[in-house]
Amino acid sequence: MSAGTRPHRSRATGTPAAVGPASTPSAGPAPAPPAREKRPFLLDFFPLQTSDQTRLSKFFDRLKEGAVSTTRCPKDQVLLWPPRTACPICHGETLEWVDLPGRGHLYAFSAVLGGAPLGMESEVPFAVGLVDLEGAPLRLFGRVEGRPWSELYIGQPVRLESYDIGDGRWFYRFRTET
């Protein structure tokens, strides 16, 4: 369709009689203003955290208290990440919560210098890494704060910290040891 044939204003088409009576917009009192439209709830990357949305709300409760925890299967004694509601080995659904060690060392790291997802563009450049926790058989992925990426090294000591993301939810990240 060329620009010349595209109507810029709406225009009646067809024969209204054939499809029913046309409405009479000018008749009657002015309509009441529409109720304020509820905006869509955007699922961002951060998980839903409250007990009405997740059975893992205890993780986030502990996070607010400063501890990163996870679930362990009391039968297999296997530490699971991320925290779960059923053991992937024995499929038991009675798991126990344990706090994770707060320290670890960088196993690998990189940085996002561009191409960040929505909501993270203003944080570029930022570093991420895989961290071997001290005293627990887990290698966690996370944001690494504290030093520019160019000053990080494999084996560098880091610690876990929790933080308020600003809308009532909390999350965790790593920070280089000073």
Added chain:
Amino acid sequence: MNVRDVALVGGTTTKFGIRSSTWAELAQEVGAALFREIPELRAEDVDSFFLGAAEPERFAFQSHVAPFAAEQMGLRPHRIIQRTELACASGQSAIRSAYAAIASGLSDIAVAVGVEKMNLPSMAEANTSMACVMDRAWDGPHGATAPPFFAMVAQRHQLEYGTTEDQMAAVSEKNHRFANSNPEAQFYEKKFSRDKLLRLPVVAPPLRLGDCSSMTDGAAAVVLVAAEFVRSYTDRPAWIRGTGQYSNFHNLANAGSLTDWAGLRHAAREAFARAGIGADQVDFAEVHDCFTISEIIEYEMFGWAAPGQGGRFAADGQADVGGKVVVNPRGGLLGCGHPLGATGIAQAVEVHRQFAGTVPLARAVPDPEWALVHNLSGSANVHSVMIYQRGGAA
């Protein structure tokens, strides 16, 4: 139950790149191209339809995409119609599903198609979609996308084996050079020397722009048929002889070693065992070079290079024409671009074209009999392998 032999009898792809076309238009374009490419193909004979599409809900805001795509292509499948989603391996999943359907006797003639539209006015939104391939709630909030993950893989490979940026650039130079003979490739007319590649900006250290495949729009389609129908379409079929697949983990914490891709070794072993061949018999391979380091590790996992020697294998030209095995003659994901769902289908199209001898001399593999196609998906947590044998008049 007897398993029937299944052949790929032809296929085609659209131009890959930044396309001024919608998702639906790409599907129509590949449908029109497919019927031109295979004049014997009649829409009413296509009983089943498998669509590889990774993220149409996010990239095109469209669900129920298999019938949507079938309508764009003028098809009314009457036995099986479904979408296959396996992120970057969605296309190969479509072929694998068609293969299983035909082998089992549920389908006789199937179309497997891949469509992806990734270039949007907001690239941050596209990056967000890509990040959803990871464990969104636990890895996503940290900013986990493919580049930083594969950058860590490269960093570990450098640390453990001494792999160099120059060796990684050798992979990129080779695949971009092959893409220069492929008009459908995103980087068809772009020249990349190793020196130029090593001067490109760093995206996620140590990976530079030239180490990474692109966000690409494109579509590809193939026709698969049971043995008894092959002669109606071609005298140069590509027979599917083996498949293997392995899903090892999903959350990044459960990756284990970043440089030993056990899932790929498992998938390859299964595929080779089914085909009854060894890695040394493969004449050429279309493998998943989403990043240069991926192709380097794949040489090692398939057994073409010794563990840790993938970088040297590339730099020595062992993956080039005249080397041990020709890897990614189509141009790879690095040279062709990576429209997620279309990639695995386009790799299979290249296998058929190489067997039929219809590719330009610059990327022609001499007298190939066996070809391998590999896709990884996500954080290399899933690996999918298929093995093809050339059939018909040689």
